[in-house]
Amino acid sequence: MPGKLSEIKGAVHADLRHDSAHKHVAGNAVYIDDLPEPKDMLHLYVAMSEKAHATIEKVDLDAVRSAKGVALVLTAGDIPGHNDVSPFAGDDPLLAEKLVEYIGQPIFAVAATGIEAARAAAEKADITYREHPAFTTIDQAMEAGSAIEPMQTMGQGDPDAGLAGAPNRLQGSFRIGGQDHFYLEGQIAFATPQEDGDVHVYSSTQHPSEVQHLVAHVLGRPTNAVTVEVRRMGGGFGGKETHPAIFAALSALAAVKTGRPVKLRLDRDDDMAMTGKRHDFRYDYDVGFDNDGNILGIEIEMAARCGRSTDLSPAINDRAMFHADNCYFLGHSRIKSHRCKTHTVSNTAFRGFGGPQGMLGIEYVIDDMARVLGKDPLALRMANLYGEPGRDVTPYGMTVKDNVAGELMETLARDADYAARREAIRAFNENNKFLKKGMALTPVKFGISFTTTHLNQAGALVHVYADGSVHLNHGGTEMGQGLFVKVAQVVAEEFQIDVDHIKITATTTAKVPNTSATAASSGSDLNGMAALDAARNIKGRLIEFAADKYDCPKDRISFRNNNVYIENKEIAFADLVNQAYLNRISLSATGFYKTPKIHYDRASHKGRPFYYFCYGAAVSEVIIDILTGENRVLRTDILHDVGRSLNPAIDMGQIEGGFIQGMGWLTTEELVFDESGRLRTHAPSTYKIPTASDRPDEMNISLFERGRNVEATIHRSKAVGEPPLMLANSVFLALKDAVASVGDDTCVPTLNAPATAEEILMAVSDMQKKAAE
């Protein structure tokens, strides 16, 4: 008799461990720097600009070339192909030619027998700069009109009329800081020359195909001359999407020129100086609203520091605009977005990709509105949620059809005892002179799909060997998020075999070509579907073969519990596979997937850029010290919708990890650039990501039990990589709530992110002054 479903090990929806967990803890999970070093390998050191904006008048590298251990010095002039490693805009020179535009910009590279030799040699360079005025801040760039592309505007209705007719009107402004990725494994590439001038590159990258294309571009060779491989990264978070091409291209170029393997591993300080970060924003708003707090008209103006080049900044700032509404129906709205060019490192993708900044902005606006009206911000949030037709269209013209924000917020408020705790906090604050508490409940609605429509495609390659073991490959990369195990579960489920029979293999451009970055939370949505397609192709052939061989209708053949059932006959999966092999059936297949239904017109900023939305809500309670600004998160409760999760344990890890990373962004992680444009926080001694004790004292995370994707995604799951980061908005708004308690009821505090102790003390001091007036 056919057995029940889901008796296999590692089916979808099961709590499977990360496939590399055992290797992680044993210390034998291999990262690129752990690979054995060939004896003739060279180490590459990258020399960086010391000036934020300057013309290079003279570069004398003779002493560098003649230094001990040096095999090769690379300058812009040594590049046989194109001196560009940009994702599309053509404005990211691999090595500076005449102009340098940030402190940290690569100028030349030294390949030597050891990294110390390469570094010591680079010190001998004689470079003369002629400096130009540098714009290092958003304000300077805005004043100078310095931008990487024209201002973009999105909106609907008549915001001017909405604002003019509103009984209440409020303007405000605040700033949102950037964030360094601080992946624990720094940027690294390891290139080995191949015959015919080809090259193989191990690159710690989320985007092997783009690295491949750019390496070929730099070498002046066709794409098929370059193979890029990555088994795992020690963290990515968006920081290994575009920037790894720099290091891959330099090491590949040195390898091809010297005929020797070349490794380029950045020191932490160089990594932080040389590579881009989350964009910092200036956020200005003008909002009109009625006495119940319903938004009647709004104009939002965002300005982002993009740094020296275009990189992915257009799409990142677009995503900030797409999330300027968060879960709220803005109605008459105008969203303006400035993309400032500055003489600082080119900012890049970072978990959330502009979404967090846009979303934090509208939460801040609603919080300010609530202060003016003397109401609980949660009441205003609930009032402004997307709703029935007439209140369900976003500023970019997409109808919101899968909205569960209200249900999540109501459930969370009830389960986390919001109302009673609000009263307890009020009492605490009345009784405490120096410590104040605050609380905020904020929702998240995050759009899923690359907003550049053509990127929403993926490929996979599945081999079934004659013994029934399976080789799985796809274009997605593993950076710790558990993508590989999730996709393996999809294949295990489809073949109905234990996941142990599936070998998860390194991502390589030689197996699956033309892939998109593992980014935009899309990894399992896209690659899971592509792998499913590949598995179904093979399964279809097996069914056809079995139907023919056993003379049985195809619909009477099923795969269950490591077996294939042909009517009442039971054959082990491996046995059927072997029979198929002997009968010359192809047991290898590619798979492909493209996301349906999406379209977008960037010129008008209208369309359906997202296949669906992810939702979540969090409530955080904090305490601040108004003498010092010190603060802690006392408790956070999260309710998050991951649809029908492919692997709830992995998803819980993404939710908690994303939340803590977002909390770091909004509290302790402060990027400080000095007036010359030099980053002063370039190592963990000065740049402070959360550590274990920063985790809220009490943390309760739940998955939304009713969660199910309304769209036909892979097993009705939802993406999970980015959305939870924005649950940390609750921490920032709770801190703002605590600061607000210092003033009178309708006093509106100004609090910039990150809310460091200093920022909080200054905001408190400001509130005390306002209250005294």
Next chain:
Amino acid sequence: MAASNTIRFLLDGNLHEIENPDPTETILNHLRYTMARTGTKEGCAEGDCGACTVVIGELDDDSIRYRAVNACILFMPVLDGKELITVESLRASDGALHPVQQAMVDTHGSQCGFCTPGIVMSLFALDKKNKNADGNAIEDALAGNLCRCTGYGPIIDAAKQILGSAATENSGGLKARVDALKKFARHQTLELVGRNALTGTTKKYYAPVSIDGLAEVVEQHPNATILAGGTDVGLWVTKQHRELETVIYIGGVSELQEIEDHGDAIDIGAGVSYTDAMDKLGALYPDMGELIRRIGSVQIRNSGTIGGNIANGSPIGDSPPALIAVGATLVLRKGSSERTISLEDYFIDYGKQDLRTGEFVARVSVPKPKANQHFRAYKLSKRFDQDISAVCGCFGLTIEGGIVTDARICYGGMAATPKRASHAEAAITGKPWSEETARAGMKAMEQDYIPLSDMRASADYRLMSAKNLLMKAFVETTSSAQTRVLARGEAGNAG
């Protein structure tokens, strides 16, 4: 006795001997690039991320004391006479995971896995040290291990799982290791001569075993770098890429490892680690214990020393302001003679200390609390754990009959050296300890400091918060109001 030129250490039960190793090669680089033990990772090369965490065992009578350290900033010769344990050491001979490793798997404690070996080693050390660790102790044990993926919850769960399980020590194995360490304990100076392959220059390393031997070698090499825990000097090599020609390591000097109780004061030898000093000082002054707990991480405190924190003259070291506020004195030694100065006088200006050629810091003498003396210490930093102070304010206040009869107020981070707030002290001394007096002290403090703006804080914040800390000290010494957002049993009042 002739000097030795060979370091010996135990790894996986085997004795490793290296003749004249490069004196400033880090343990991490040796493991990764010479021994191909790549489980231990480099995340920052400055002792801040913990990916390089290994455990070092030191002979402690008939046992071995195991402590987590940062392999990225420790030089190979400090391993001499010790046992080294890396993540590769943990699995059983049949390949089975160690319970710590298994717990990390069970709780989904790894995501990208890069920080994981270091976390495993920190938990391994915690499990060896403190089976009764509570939530705070677990977080403290992990404070020096940054994880960017998990948010720490699953790792904390793993810690709870192993602490709740039976002890894992194999006593038979321990005996063999104790015997091995005893066998190669060194009784003469270690003297290494290395060569920089790049420059051809000679690098020398001396590790005397007695204070007399140390005094001699320091006089012979007055320009040598004195190395204690290496948590600062290590960075000169890994971050500033400096070439240290001559290094004198004091970790083997037995007299400098001692903490001596003299009745009214305790003397802390210059080689005593923060970890060892923390409990002793915390017993006298609870806030000083907590302040030391917030210096670096467990790994840093296991290596770094109070003596080094003083000797390097940094304006942002946390122990000097606290020690100055309680009136500590410093004993300096040169040749066979010693002199004693008040600790505050040691700090002359930025980068300039009262240290003569051929002289070294021998110990610091810390007076015990007197009747009616209140001590408070506050550290302000962006992050509570494992951060460097923006402002560190320390208060030694004697209040008799409601009158401030003695005030020693010292700040770090406010000037080019740890500096007393003499105007503020004068404004409150002899006055009734009232809010009005505290406010007068705050006002007077504006004359004491002209702080700088840097990446840790602005000048405005430094001065504003420094003044407010005097108010906090006032509130804490006169009422039971809640004053601290982070409270771990020190003197302050929990929030």
